[in-house]
Amino acid sequence: MQPSPTKRIWQQPGVVLGLIALGLLLAMFVSAALGDKSIPPTTVVHALLNMEAHDDAINGIIVRDIRAPRILTAVLVGATLAIAGAVLQAIFRNPLADPGLIGVSAGGAAGAISFIVFGSWLIPASWPLLHEIGISLFPMAGGIGVTLLVYRLALHEGRIHVTTMLLIGLAMNALVGALIGYAVFFSNDDQLRDYTFWSLGSLARANWNVLSWLAPIIVLLISALLRYRRQLNLLLLGEYEAVHLGLNVEKLRRRLILFTAGGVGLTVALCGMIGFVGLITPHLCRLMLGPDHRWLLPASALMGATTLVIADLLARISIQYSELPLGVLTATVGAPFFLYLIVRAKRRASF
Amino acid sequence: MLRCDNITVKRGTRAVLRQLHFDLQAAELIAVIGPNGSGKSTLLKALTGELALARGTVELNGQSLATQMQRPQDIARWRAVLPQQSELAFNFPVIDVVMMGRSPHLAQVEQARNLEICEAALEQVDCLALKDRRYQHLSGGERQRVHLARVLAQLHEGLNSDGPALLFLDEPTANLDLKHQIQILHLARQCADRGAAVFLVLHDLQQARAYADRVLMLKAGRSVAFGKAASVLSAKRIERVFDIPVEWVHHDGDALLKIKNPNSNTTNTTT
Amino acid sequence: MKASKFKKISCQLIALTLTAAALSAESTARIVTVGGAATEIVFALNRGNDVVGVDLSSTYPQAATKLPQVGYVRSISAEGVLALEPTHIVGTSDIGPANALNQIKASGVPTSVIPSPGSPEDLYQAIQVLGEELEQTEAATQLKSKIESQLASIQKLETKPKVVFFMSSPGLGHLNAAGRGTKATAMIELAGGENVIRSHPGYKSISHEALVALQPDIILIGLAEGMPHNETRILDGVLHNAAWQNVPAVREKQVHTVPLGRTLSFGVRVGEAALELNQLFAETVSN
Known part of the structure; x- marks a missing residue:
């Protein structure tokens, strides 16, 4: 478990982690400078330090009030999705688990849509706070519900049945399709357009207000998950093996599911469904660092943040003056990667 | 150390174990044998808490198992279980897998000492050279030995002092070649000699007779016999339970199991 | 008939001079229009030359479709709009998401949101408001009366089909x-x-x-x-x-x-x- 002396310097977990963190900072800075309007790095620094030059007011606003909160939201959402992916892969003991693929995101979306469509009937409009709470709680509950369902149905005698796990994801995505169908039926065309854009995933809702409540929750969730990094290793041996090694698996799993699915649900409520970040980033990190969760979890969080910052940058600059839905972009890259994993796994017959 | 009173275990509505009684003492190795489907692995799972009891009680050190299982972190310091097959879909280095066995002790023992214990355990199973190899690159037999090293590392304190140690092994020889089968049985025997209570599910009757203090023979979920290895494993009883005519042949102080074949003169000893 | 024609021409002349004056005075004006009706009105008020960006729903006039697009009216990109360095933003009430609109407003660029018209009355009001904001009151009055006269010539049908x-x-x-x-x-x-x-x-x-x-x-x-x-x-x-x-x-x-x-x-x-x-x-x- 100690870094063995044969490892080269760039294979040391601490070094790799530092490099990823550096990459994240670089990506954040580049993302703050690039966009529909290219802003010189010095202006970016000035704007961030609030030393706004008067002739550059628009640049200042773009950097400080549009890009900065958006980039920070990308960091938080990306970190949540990636760490959730890594944790779910450990819980399900399968490297193919992803919040999107096994239906956690869809569960979150189902929660969000149900609330949007039916919440307005149940809660009087005069209680806006209740709406605010509902729109965050319902997706969290949806995500947690689906994860528990997947676990119940896919677990057979201590082993996760991969096909069942993925089929439940399929069913959940179909259910969300149906719910959007109801939403189509019960709503006007404009709301429908809103659902569609929301379900495609976007960070356009990011601002400092959103960040002020999102950041503490996500930071708490991630630090809570990081506390279980050693236990997650044991979980990989199997349910009973982990118990025999002194783990209260039942309790641990309940907490992990609560934190991960809750976090994913929250990001879905805010940004819609952004798939594959939770699948790809833990994989890349495992390639670099091995499967040890003590390094994998923080690395995944950093890498997920980097991935989403870059993806959002691409979404913003790929079409001038307008943006590509973020979820579409991540799926375009992620789906082929998923296929590659399946082909490779099939060749090795290792899952 | 372990007492098992009148236990019945059901899978669905079917009872797969009925009214079993037996006990396991410290410094003793008990082998469970029986034909396929007689309930050997089920019994091990019931004793380790993986399967719920329909009736009866299992006691560890005078306390019921169910109560103790509520604090798995305590029990894990002196009880280890090696399942028939451990799967690990993630590619850890071997030393990390063995180190997982030390996780119940991490709070009490410093890191460098834990590493020493793990390396010693790997040496015991003849796998120290594999220390830095990746788990998924190992053969089935090597994996099994690495997991054995893991449980040995877990029980290190119990095996090297007067503390209690309880070891469950579910057909640990299944994937191994003859040399490593013998090596693992030796290790299990050593554990018992050093004060551990060892519960071993085994297929090979000759090995059971050679290594076990007492033998529990099961058939169709019932106990057929429980007692000293030599007396339980009588040729007559084996013939009745396993449905094959055998006789014991004694040679240089070892008992060899010979399968009787009335139609020819060839003899065959099982391994 | 002849008189009215003359009046029309003179009005157009006045409008033209006014436009020219406005153009010379505000040659640096850059307008982004979001929403089909907003774009149509701004162009009809002779300010089409100042429009530097539109949204996807702006399909008329033809000239508007050749301009940079800032996304669909309900999902515009705040940065895309601001990057065009507008001096004025005109949108219909469909404009969204709310966050983008708030960010645009916070930038200090004058932003006019007209109700998305669903009746001639909405339209007249929008024309009047924009006429004032874009300093084209004359053109606005003219446009309004043109539409009014068109609508006035609609026949009343005894049996509604x-x-x-x-x-x-x-x-x-x-x-x-x-x-x-x-x-x-x-x-x-x-x-x-x-x-x-x-x-x-x-x-x-x-x-x-x-x-x-x-x-x-x-x-x-x-x-x-x-x-x-x-x-x-x-x-x-x-x-x-x-x-x-x-x-x-x-x-x-x-x-x-x-x-x-x-x-x-x-x-x-x-x-x-x-x-x-x-x-x-x-x-x-x-x-």
């Missing part, structure tokens, strides 16, 4: 019909007809059977501009449907396609669109 309005869909496999509170209903009523579908608000799919039961005199099919449509095939699909042969509109071949943007935007072409439909309705009723 029964109309249904569908959004086009491939082969009209499902009939996405306009119901209560839609701009289609408002337009049909403006043109002197009656939307027979009152059972639902918004656009909903209705059954093939419902069409037989409703017995409409006219079927209108809205086609989005700028997309390829096989009009003959769409019309034939309705006219040759065996189940509908006793529906008056089908029997009398009163099935027509209409351009969606022009008919439903309630923009500056509302007068033309209403007049055209009115003529169609009048012919049907008199037959």
